Amino acid sequence: MASVAPTGSTAPTSKALPADMQSPPERPLSHRFSINLRQSGIYVAFALIVALFTGLTGGQLLAPQNISNIMVQNSYILILAIGMILIIIAGHVDLSAGSVVAATGAVAAVLMVENHVPWPLAAGITVVVGALIGAWQGFWVAYFRIPAFIVTLAGMLLFRAVTLTILGNQGIGPFPDEVRTLANGFTEGYLGNIRLGALGGADVVTLLVGAASVAGIVATQWRARAARLRYRQQVDALPVFVAKLAAASAVVMFILVQLARFKNLPWVLILLTALSLGYTLMTNRTIFGRHIYAVGGNVHAAMLSGIKVSWVTFWIFVNMGVLAAVAGIIFAGRLNQAGPTAGINFELDAIAAAFIGGAAVQGGVGKVAGAITGGLIMGVINNGMSLIGSPSERVMLVKGLVLLAAVAFDVWSKRRAGATR
Incomplete structure (x- = not known):
């Protein structure tokens, strides 16, 4: 017996597709004006800080020579910040970066100054030493599962001792002209x-x-x-x-x-620009870059999806060692000597730059451009307060408050996002 369609309904003329085969309805294009504070707040804050110190210094902050000084004086911190942001995105931290800067600077000095090794070869050997230091620390973090905080805290003491042993508690210099030009010179x-x-x-x-x-x-x-x-x-x-x-x-x-x-153009700015562009492309466009974010976002989900978590962790620490070696050469060339106190607190400035630049405390979030901007904020604060004659303790106070505000904003924005779901 044929079935009859219910009253008020229309019998379908063809069989409907299953739900999973139907095309999703097209969403209308949305044009809007809004500011994502999580992503753009750092740039707004940077603009406000620059405007504030420009007014307080009577325009001296934006003078040609002062802008050049800010770029050159903070170059090594910005180089470290690039490596640090990758480690923080992956959910770790590196407390040894400053000591590695000192140790690799000492290696470069021994090679270039005392043994007269040609500077390109000496620089290459120094970078390899930095990579080996990073591999040493990455091995314990990635394969022994020792927290990075502990491994790099030990590394901070270990490589500072190595620096003192190499230098004999005295500075070594002067460096070749080419290295000094790279650190301080212009095209x-x-x-x-x-x-x-x-x-x-x-x-x-x-x-x-x-x-x-x-x-x-x-x-x-x-x-x-x-x-x-x-x-x-x-x-x-x-x-x-x-x-x-x-x-x-x-x-x-x-x-x-x-x-x-x-x-x-300062040579070091060209180097920094090349590093920034290269690492931005790596984090945004490569599989390895996406794996770093996946490991920091949810390490267990990353493992279940087939990502080699230990391999990723190992190589980001190797990368940190390489960039610390580059920063060590730049810093030693800028001072024209390698000293036993070089790099003190550099790791704290690099960590602060990453967090001020938008990195999340729990990992999984952050951008290279944000870390560079965070480092420049610290540099502008240092420079601006120096121009207005502020004592060092007041500079440290302001930098500490800025860092605390950045982390507090990250926590607040996450709680706000969770409450609106």
């Missing part, structure tokens, strides 16, 4: 200078680098926005997007113009 004016009206002369190469940087920022952000639109994700309205892009480009160009007016 040559290959294309000469150009007049910028009332601003005076400026290095053409530095201005071209600034223009290329702005073009790169525009192209990258435009492609990212187009990709989000293809996946029907939320994006800023076009006028807002253009305004944000113009603001970022103006900041980059302002810094490069000021550097061009003082001298030329």
Whole structure:
């Protein structure tokens, strides 16, 4: 007997697809203006701090020579911050970075100064020594499951003792001119200078680098926005997007113009830029980078998904040793000698830079750009308070409060996100 469709209903003309085979309804594109404080708050805070100290110093903070000084004086901390952010994202911490800076600087001094090894070969050997130090610590953390806090605390004492043993409690120098140029020097004016009206002369190469940087920022952000639109994700309205892009480009160009007016590009800034871009691409675009975030986000889920957690942990500590060696060479070249007290508290500055830059205490969150920005915030505070004649204890007080505020904000934002679910 044929069945009859219920009254008020329409019999389907074809068999309906199962639920798991039906296409999801398309979501309308959403254009909005909002600020994600978790991601963008650090940049807003940086702008406010710069504005504050610019006013307090009567504009001296943004003078060409002072901007160059901030970049050069904080370069080694920023290099350490790049390695530290990866370790913190993975849910660990490294307390030995400052001691490794001192030990590798001592190795470089013995090779270059006392044994007259050609500086490129000596630098390469020093980097290998840094990698071995990182491998030593990574082995205990990754394969013996000893907490990184304990391993690197032991390393902080161990490698400081190694430094004192190598140097005999005295400094070794001077370093070759090439190393000092890398740490303190500037590129040559290959294309000469150009007049910028009332601003005076400026290095053409530095201005071209600034223009290329702005073009790169525009192209990258435009492609990212187009990709989000293809996946029907939320994006800023076009006028807002253009305004944000113009603001970022103006900041980059302002810094490069000021550097061009003082001298030329600092060599160490070129090195730092190359490291920042390389590690940003690694964390955002490679499998290894995604594995670091997965390990820090949920180590048990990472293991169940087939990620070699021990392997990832081991190599991020090797990487930290390599970057500490690079920072050690830069710092020794800047002082023109390797000293037994080099690198003291550098690890604390690098950790502070990572957390101020948005890294989460529990791991799984953080960006290289954020760590660089956090390091620059610390540098601006140091420099600005020095310009206004603040005593050292007041500088430490402000830096401590800024770090506490950054971590408190991270905890608050997580609780707020959990409460709204």
